[in-house]
Amino acid sequence: MAAAETARGRIAPLAEEDTLSLGERAYRRLRESIVQGMLPAGRKISERSLATQLGISAQPVREALQRLEQDGMVITLPRRGTVVAEMGPAQLGELGRIRAALEGVAAALAAERLDAAALATFTSILARMKAGTDAADHDILDEANEEFHALIHRATGNLFLMRSLASLRAYDHLGRRRAVGSTPRDLPKALREHQGIVAALRRRDPALAEARMRAHVLRSLVTNGVLSPPPRGKRPP
Amino acid sequence: MAAAETARGRIAPLAEEDTLSLGERAYRRLRESIVQGMLPAGRKISERSLATQLGISAQPVREALQRLEQDGMVITLPRRGTVVAEMGPAQLGELGRIRAALEGVAAALAAERLDAAALATFTSILARMKAGTDAADHDILDEANEEFHALIHRATGNLFLMRSLASLRAYDHLGRRRAVGSTPRDLPKALREHQGIVAALRRRDPALAEARMRAHVLRSLVTNGVLSPPPRGKRPP
DNA sequence: CATGGACATCTGCCATAGCAGTTGGCAGCC
DNA sequence: GGCTGCCAACTGCTATGGCAGATGTCCATG
Structure with a gap:
């Protein structure tokens, strides 16, 4: 796991190796970041800022966040923000x-x-x-x-x-x-x-x-x- | 039962019926259409044409289709199309x-x-x-x-x-x-x-x-x- | 007639821009 | 000091346009 190794909460840009869609790659990257401990519970996630961090547009990030919400890993309040879910x-x-x-x-x-x-x-x-x-x-x-x-x-x-x-x-x-x-x-x-x-x-x-x-x-x-x-x-x- | 019936002077929160996002509404509409029998199995679905039919943009439709794919109701082949899944x-x-x-x-x-x-x-x-x-x-x-x-x-x-x-x-x-x-x-x-x-x-x-x-x-x-x-x-x- | 290749057209995918709703803070008033 | 109302800076959400890949058609070629 060398590619995503950054400071706490920072997400490294996506490498352009595979043929997977950007949304899919963003989803896996984010899920990994959450279960690994960076992006701790309660952390606010912004579509735009995360998109610039990953070096992609906001649209694939949005799709990834929606899938993560389906999994229960994040919670997005409409027009208010997206936060990493608490997992007690x-x-x-x-x-x-x-x-x-x-x-x-x-x-x-x-x-x-x-x-x-x-x-x-x-x-x-x-x-x-x-x-x-x-x-x-x-x-x-x-x-x-x-x-x-x-x-x-x-x-x-x-x-x-x-x-x-x-x-x-x-x-x-x-x-x-x-x-x-x-x-x-x-x-x-x-x-x-x-x-x-x-x-x-x-x-x-x-x-x-x-x-x-x-x-x-x-x-x-x-x-x-x-x-x-x-x-x-x-x-x- | 009146929805706004609360204590004296208290105002009840607004009902969130029609404040749902377009993606959410498109998701429910499509799911209903599939289980009701219209949109039979094998039917091809295009993001763009469906968007014009619903009177919205292609982006919310895309989100709805992705959720439906998570549910197993549709299958999308990259760059080839989205079809209603066979449910034997x-x-x-x-x-x-x-x-x-x-x-x-x-x-x-x-x-x-x-x-x-x-x-x-x-x-x-x-x-x-x-x-x-x-x-x-x-x-x-x-x-x-x-x-x-x-x-x-x-x-x-x-x-x-x-x-x-x-x-x-x-x-x-x-x-x-x-x-x-x-x-x-x-x-x-x-x-x-x-x-x-x-x-x-x-x-x-x-x-x-x-x-x-x-x-x-x-x-x-x-x-x-x-x-x-x-x-x-x-x-x- | 059969076959192969180029082009128009379709698809899902992504980037950009702008909208509307929410929040935090600061100025102004009591 | 404490409260009210406004404004700027966010947020998620949507519309528009354009990209590369896949498909089907049609004409030229064997």
């Missing part, structure tokens, strides 16, 4: 629970539509997860985990689901900060959960895949500190 | 299952945050539902049902959830068409489900409220024909 622990927890539910539905849909090629890819991903777990290599684990979920999302073929989950996963890096160094020894637990999900997918059992995926995401959120209590049912035995 | 029964079913999951999360969150005033409102809504069920009055039932869910959504206080559910509920009128005249006699069943959900909310039992809400939405989708099979568990005792 409570709201992060709610978004986590929403994401857990959606990941569950995605797993259920994937269990019905997955083809052989995707199932084979899971074998490779699980192998890398095993290696990363044994070596306690967080880089490998994060990358494999990303592919794991992305593969499931893609397998659903549902654009709405993919878009929603992409928006929600962006919040991950916001709530994970405090627990970055912890992750004591529940890495094997996460591995077993992933294996269990893949097993359910192979059996083409939507209900089981959904239950396991949802439980996995919820537990992951708990160990990462964004979801404080295990929301256990009221029957403790 | 399979996709409508998927969106229904997504919505069922999100409504469940909304019910769970509402069970934790609901205040006394909202709980009192549920009593009134349930009474109207009872009356509508006895009279088999679909207009009353639809309106009460709308308020029922909207109240739960609002109680969560989660903007992301509310936006997503608002987008998903728009598809309802797309899939319900064939079953409009049927609705044989499961109206009492829907009433009991609503009552059960409210009971769970009163007990502040998030897990129970979620399970009941999700089951209610899924069954509603089945009787409306958008979700064909009852996705029963694989143990048919």
Whole structure:
């Protein structure tokens, strides 16, 4: 992340590398700037000034801000301004629970539509997860985990689901900060959960895949500190 | 009820009906046109021609189309055009299952945050539902049902959830068409489900409220024909 | 008749300019 | 000093124009 490395709140101009639209690039840049910590909550954002900072017009910036508002990351009051939304622990927890539910539905849909090629890819991903777990290599684990979920999302073929989950996963890096160094020894637990999900997918059992995926995401959120209590049912035995 | 009815000397805020932005109005108009059946699937939409039809500029139309693409209702191919997305029964079913999951999360969150005033409102809504069920009055039932869910959504206080559910509920009128005249006699069943959900909310039992809400939405989708099979568990005792 | 290439025309995308509503502050009055 | 009203400087919002890329047609060429 060398390009966007500037003073706090300052956004570097957009590089003209890709063929993506300016609005799309501005959207990704801004979302990254928010979840990374620059552009803190409550910060005022002006279409014009931000446009000059990015070296583009105000129109693509406006589109990016509207998409960010759809994601809940900014709030714009008509004729008054746009500010970065406050994201307290409570709201992060709610978004986590929403994401857990959606990941569950995605797993259920994937269990019905997955083809052989995707199932084979899971074998490779699980192998890398095993290696990363044994070596306690967080880089490998994060990358494999990303592919794991992305593969499931893609397998659903549902654009709405993919878009929603992409928006929600962006919040991950916001709530994970405090627990970055912890992750004591529940890495094997996460591995077993992933294996269990893949097993359910192979059996083409939507209900089981959904239950396991949802439980996995919820537990992951708990160990990462964004979801404080295990929301256990009221029957403790 | 007079809108400006406040304390002596107090002036009520202005209603914000027609102060909506052109982009927002174009978005709602287009979404309505799609779910109502005009603008059928595959129809090409041009920013410019649509702008002249609406009597506005191309920029607000563009914003509306982008939001519709986020909702999955249109697909725009860069430099080639924007077309109304195909919404087959399979996709409508998927969106229904997504919505069922999100409504469940909304019910769970509402069970934790609901205040006394909202709980009192549920009593009134349930009474109207009872009356509508006895009279088999679909207009009353639809309106009460709308308020029922909207109240739960609002109680969560989660903007992301509310936006997503608002987008998903728009598809309802797309899939319900064939079953409009049927609705044989499961109206009492829907009433009991609503009552059960409210009971769970009163007990502040998030897990129970979620399970009941999700089951209610899924069954509603089945009787409306958008979700064909009852996705029963694989143990048919 | 079949085929290929140039041109008119369409598309989404972006830049510029100006509008109307909001805010903050400063002068002027009580 | 405290309050009122005005003005300049913002803000988001919209209109207009023009850009490059994609499409379809038509004529020249084999």
